[in-house]
Amino acid sequence: MVGQQDKLEYNTLGVRTRFGRVWIPIGGELRTKILDEAHKSRYSIYPGTNKMYQDLRKEYWWPGMKHEVTKYVSKCLTCSQVKAEHQKPYGKIQQLDIPEWKWEHITMDFITKLPRTAKGHDTIWVIVDRLTKSAHFLPIRETFSSERLAEVFINEVVARHGMPLTIVSDRDTQFTSRFWKRFHEAMGTRLNISTAYHPQTDGQSERTIQTLEDMLRACIIDFGGSWDSHLPLAEFSYNNSYHTTIGMPPYEMLYGRRCRTPVCWGEIGQKELGSLEVIRETSEMFDQVKARMKAAQDRQKSYADKRRRPIEFDVGDRVMLKVSP
Incomplete structure (x- = not known):
């Protein structure tokens, strides 16, 4: 029946x-x-x-x-051309604690050595919130000084989300400079430095970078033009797409609803909610997302560590480093 x-x-x-x-x-x-x-x-x-x-x-x-x-x-022919090759990872997963609020604990990294565009950009600054998984993709130049990076950071991140409490990044020279350290001390932010090319600690930035690179390759193949002209919509697409860890798009976690696109034309108008109901639904959403993130972390660690090989080095050992193109 x-x-x-x-x-x-x-x-x-x-x-x-x-x-x-x-x-x-x-x-x-x-x-x-x-x-x-x-x-x-x-x-x-x-x-x-x-x-x-x-x-x-x-x-x-x-x-x-x-x-x-x-x-x-x-x-899809384009997907088969741009998707990066995966290799069996080394080392056990070292997961970070789940944040309590959005854009208080972030990760950041750089995509360097990109083709120089007409606007002079050759690097992408990737900044990701560890709770909502929302990201900013900022086109910059590799020659930017620490002072210029601090200015971009304030204009693009602090002005929108406030000053974060902690930042996880690798040992890039820009982040280890004395000015950048003084900047964080003045703003009350703790800078946590991870080992370069060490996805066991900062896998979120590494995975986001891989996704972004695939998206930009696809844009160049299908739409042409320079990569920095596609970056704003690549950021929108990434933030408005379903994320497995939190069980919803980052925009829905950040703003309470997913942004409309030509595909999602079903909703007409805006949902009206009272202030108390907004607070209640937001609190329930955060509790639900934190539970999903904890379950996702436990699930990822349980099956990922089984397929990983332990890695140990002694001082003086020679190793070959393979980085995805």
């Missing part, structure tokens, strides 16, 4: 729905257009199978949807 919730219904706009989502018929090209928009447009920029499915399932439904999304992504 078919349950009441399984029956096709119509929403206020006269659109056929099922499970509260828009039902897409099998005939015509509508499904293909939705898949193209969710994968190839400048607002999405080639997400993986899980992200793409999670983004679509909130708005649309059709039989075998997940299988069709998986098949669609597997046949």
Whole structure:
């Protein structure tokens, strides 16, 4: 017997729905257009199978949807060209504590040696919030001084989110300079230095950088132009896409709702909430996300450490360092 919730219904706009989502018929090209928009447009920029499915399932439904999304992504020629090769990692995962509030504990790193653009940019400064997973991708020059980086940091991060309590970064010369240390002391921020190319400690920045590089490669292949012209929409796409660890897009965690795109046209208007209800829902969301992050950390460590090999070096040992292109 078919349950009441399984029956096709119509929403206020006269659109056929099922499970509260828009039902897409099998005939015509509508499904293909939705898949193209969710994968190839400048607002999405080639997400993986899980992200793409999670983004679509909130708005649309059709039989075998997940299988069709998986098949669609597997046949994408651009994805096969830009996705980086993975190698078996070394060392056990060393996880950081879960933050208590958004943009109080962040990580940052640089993507250097990029082709110089017409605006003179050759480096991307990647800054990620450890709680909401939201990120800023800032185009800069490798020759920027510590003073100039501090100015960019205040204008782009502090002005939007306030001064963080801790910053995790590797041993880049910009962060080990005396000016940068004095800057953090004056602002009351603790700078935690990790070992360079050591994803066991700062895997979040490394993974975000890998995703960003894949997105920019895809943009250059499909849309052309210089990489810094695609950076703003790459940041939007990253923050507005489903994140497995927190179970929602970073924008939804940061602002309370996901930003609208051509794919997510179902919601009309803005939801009105009373102040007390906003506080209650925000508190519940943070508790839920923290629980998800703790479960994700435990799950990642349990299956990742089983497949990792211990790594030990003595002073004077010669090692070969392989970095993803």
